[in-house]
Amino acid sequence: AQSVTQLDSQVPVFEEAPVELRCNYSSSVSVYLFWYVQYPNQGLQLLLKYLSGSTLVKGINGFEAEFNKSQTSFHLRKPSVHISDTAEYFCAVSGNNDMRFGAGTRLTVKP
Amino acid sequence: SQTIHQWPATLVQPVGSPLSLECTVEGTSNPNLYWYRQAAGRGLQLLFYSVGIGQISSEVPQNLSASRPQDRQFILSSKKLLLSDSGFYLCAWRKGPNSPLHFGNGTRLTVT
DSSP states (O other): OOEEEESOSEEEEETTOOEEEOEEEEOSSOOEEEEEEEOTTSOEEEEEEEOSSOSEEEOGGGOEEEEETTTTEEEEEESSOOGGGOEEEEEEEEOSSOEEEOOOEEEEEEO | OOEEEEEOSEEEEOTTOOEEEEEEEESOSSOEEEEEEEETTTEEEEEEEEEETTEEEESOOSSEEEEEEETTEEEEEESSOOGGGOEEEEEEEESSTTSOOEEOOOEEEEEO
């Protein structure tokens, strides 16, 4: 079965600074990778996905992620964060039929 | 367009009582259906998933069970709730392995 490790449980950062949220996965089959965001008191929203092709994928709200097969990573980045990016971010891996999530990274953007 | 309905939104149940949470999807056929439990600091734990009527894959060998009596209906059940069953339960659907999940609004279960 697949598994996901999000290496940082909390990431505090100042507004307009760059941020990287790290995600590593393990799988014995080809995978599809996803990042979701959960704003306070809201449901989960898809940020971006990697299915195949270009290893750099762009998502909503200026986020992007890079798939690295050799390092089994799918890190999420944003060059300049806003206060409104404060949320919990989840990395997820899809194998055959299941979808597994990491424990989440709480991003806090400070003024 | 497709929609997913999950109810109830909140539920308070005593220890030892039964549980039934229901989820239905509209606007699509033969979806893959999922039940997750979300706990603070632990992300989303996959409990059950189903790729067709009557087909249930269990990830968590606890006192919870799931059933799919109809194509677009997914039910999470327990015969006797434990305190540890408290949490936020999410139902989700998608079309296949390369599709993103679409989540319901969740059920906040408190076992007292």
